[in-house]
Amino acid sequence: MTPPGGHPAVNADPGVWAWPPPRPVRTDLFAPAGTPKGESYHRLGRTSRYGWWTPPATLAVLGVLMFFLWVAMALAVTLVAVIGGSGLAPESMRVGEVARLAFGLLWGALFIPIVVFLVRVVQWRRTGSLMSVEGRTRSHWLMRCVILAIVPVGLCTVAYVLLADRFGLAPVSPEATGDGRLLLAAMVVIVLLVPFQSVAEELTLRGLVMQSVGALGARATEPGGSGAVARVLRSPWPAILAGGTLFPAIYAATHPGEPWTVAALTVLGLALSWLTWRTGGLEAAIGLHVVSALTQFTLCVLQGGIAAIGTGVVVGAGLSPGAGTPLVLGLTLLQTGMYVLLVRRASRRDGVRAVSAA
Template sequence: MRTNQFACAELPEGESYHRLGRTSRFRWWSTPLTLAVLAVLVFFLWMAIILSVTIVAIIGGSGLAPDSVTLSTIAEMAFGLLTSALFIPIVLFLVRVVQWRRVGSLLSVEGRLRWGWLARCTVVAIVPVALCAAAFLPLAKLLQPGLVPSEASGGTEVFAAAMTVIVLLVPFQSAAEELTMRGLLMQMVGAVGARSGERGGASAVSRVLRSPGPAILASGTLFAALYLAAHPDKVWTTAALSVMGLGAAWLTWRTGGLEAAIGLHVVNSLVQFTLCVFEGRMEQIGTGLVVGSGLPLGAGSPLVLLLTLAQVGLYTLMVAWLAGRRGVRRRSADGAFGRTP
């Protein structure tokens, strides 16, 4: 049977999620090339953001009328969420063009997004998120009363406009972060170790590199490390980000796809953004990277670490149990390697 040497690489056979980047077309330079192209694309994205903000500032003038401040805040929130969401096409481009493999390999071991499993994970996420949200007020009043907002503001029209932006954009912003951190990064790290049948694959270094540990650790802690570098005084938030990231990374490996991580991220971010709007704290949202990172309430305090541990622990147990019960695939199918379209 004729094969097309220019066709995209198929899923490697019998591999865990973190190893799906080690396709038949993987070469030693694939990872540094991916990082280089990513840096270039992010640079141009950043330049486009600066140019857009500058143009808006020039058109709108240097000041804002009092009644336009809220509208400006909503626009900034939408712009920040949209900017984060633009990482979706960037990551898909890197996988499809630079790494020359199917984009479905970034989604799950089945080579596609498992919509039914995503829906179940999203429903399951409501339970721990709701419990943590319900526990926030009494715990905050007990441990750190200053965390509880004193009054709500904004009005019905402002709330409706902000919620429209949130409902439309937060799912894409959350998915973009998971595609980047738990998807692309995890598979780049997981692809480094040689297979057992390849040259050097029997070495101890290769065995460690192709194990899930390094991929989970890297994809689960990189964002927290970058946040700590920029905010060295935010120790509690950094610790909570590490717990959330490691939990999402482990679930991605355990369930063979991004659905569990995306489900928790979307539900938690929707709750966080909604409360920020309801309580008149939209200025805290910024680009959505921290508020929309999937953390429970109480950022910047020991409470956020406590709630994150409880939330991630409960969600992990529930999803792992459900995945085992439903027989969710953890590895790609045997015989998948080397197939052509």
Template sequence: MTPAPSVWAWPPPRPVRRSRFARAEIPEGESYHRLARTPLFRWWIPPLAILVFAVLLSFLWIGVVVVMTIVAILGGGGLAPDSARVGEIAGLAFGLSSMALLIPLALFIARVVQWRSAGSLISVDGRVRWRWMGVCLLVALMLAGTCAALVPMLPFHSADDAAVEATSAGTRAGIQVLLAALTVIVLLVPLQSAAEELTMRGLVMQLVGSLGSEHGEGAFSRVMRSPWPAILAGGTLFAALYASTHPGHVWTTASLVVFGAAMSWLTLRTGGLEAAIGLHVVNSLFQFTRCALEGRLSEVGTGVVIGAGLPVGADTPLTLLLTVAQVGLYVAVVLWCLRRFGPATRSAVHA
């Protein structure tokens, strides 16, 4: 017998992907961390996404190493004025560019592997909310400027006189090198910061948040549906990677945990990555610019890029204290702005 069309079996049939380019709509009424749990979700999508990301990232790193090697060979090693600093700038540009390439990589994972809108990786509205981004950037700029102004008064602050003298010597070549470094920083640091947030606070949080079934009553589904596993994963992964390469930097690692956890929670609370990107971009611009002015570009990857004006390599309890103060104030002001300007914190429900 053929059942009447109005009669549904239980559970209802799941949507089937009819095209390799199928795209699921953003789930209705969901928090940010659950946006990858679309009607086209299958249990094998998260491990596949991790595998594809790892493979593509490996090819990306190999390509960057090959390009840097070719440039180093063609550079001739020391023919240009201030060639050491020019080499540092080239290395900085390649490093920032390789991180910026995580943006298309993360969007590719969302669109092609997870079969969903790439914009759902950014916010519950499926796009960048530019007005809200501007508000967050302004708040971050005010706090980072205050932080940078207070750093010279802190006990651990000490300028490297030789580096400062070298960068302020006033030679034409030195000024050109400094301008080149600042150009690279202004153009690429925002992309690098956005890429890290798309990966750590975006892809990671949503991968973890997609694991709990919406109808499951088991302990695993209930736990994974809650935001805390996603916040924990998105907030600590970068700190764990940093600690693995800098095992002695305890206070810096703790600062990164504070920063990451706060940005993960704020991403969930505001329904998008704009607040996290805003603080990350401004802090990195301040820190990288300080490194350029002090002639420390080679040390960019060894220090902290949090707390805005912290000296490179500063790893003291004050590092953590300053990070807690800045991040805490930023979260408080952003939440106040959230109530005032009111961007969506959950995906839309269609009538």
């Protein structure tokens, strides 16, 4: 019970000073912090290595990485345009519709390594805590959520096809894309990149944002942790509001005059943020996002709107079809409500953990 060359500890842990030690003792100062015990998903960022500098350092490094990502994508677009026969002058640079689609999706997908870098290097914690309270991706639960999402997304897609004419929307027809090779190339890009782009959005909005906001509140045992502000910040609602309204706020600022789309994005974002907290991980949000985004982009291509992707007419947030019209809000409410009910029932039946192990 006495450390070598020292004095007995007041509250000594026999598991630490017993010889030989019954469990490995961490001696690496550079090892990531472990997952906080007995905490909800939004609080997993408040690790033993968390400090006042963590939020500003995360924002600063995020800004730098986004700048370099923008430069890299601009160089890639320029290279593709030059290879395709365009000049270097801004007015002469052109890339094909499929290439523009690929670059737009790739831009979002590259947020995966950025978020992983921020969590592992800047916040110095395990990347698995970004996925769930169990410190890993719960593969079985993720596949279950993907299957559950097929039903509400399928019903809303059928409703959209039946109601598109009444709202003045383009009909769904493979002939609208024109060349069959263009349709095939666009579908290959969508199938290969949309899942990664959807996962990247959830890692950023429901993962990094929610956990960064949830980590602001001090623990009850820490200085200032008993105050009203700390109690509010420890609750899940600031994190849910931040993760659910950040993207709609950015969309509203960049696309004024589209209240229906902003309202639908807010409903979807808040529902996915609540499910993330309630199920203790990103699997439920990723399940709906991937299935809905694949459907949305496919419908856009079948309507001949490949060029609209990335311009704001189509957003990669798993939004229901019919953006810009009251139809999008109605379909989003229907799709999201059905999915929330299905996931809540399945999570109770499967005993999905919502709090990290004590």
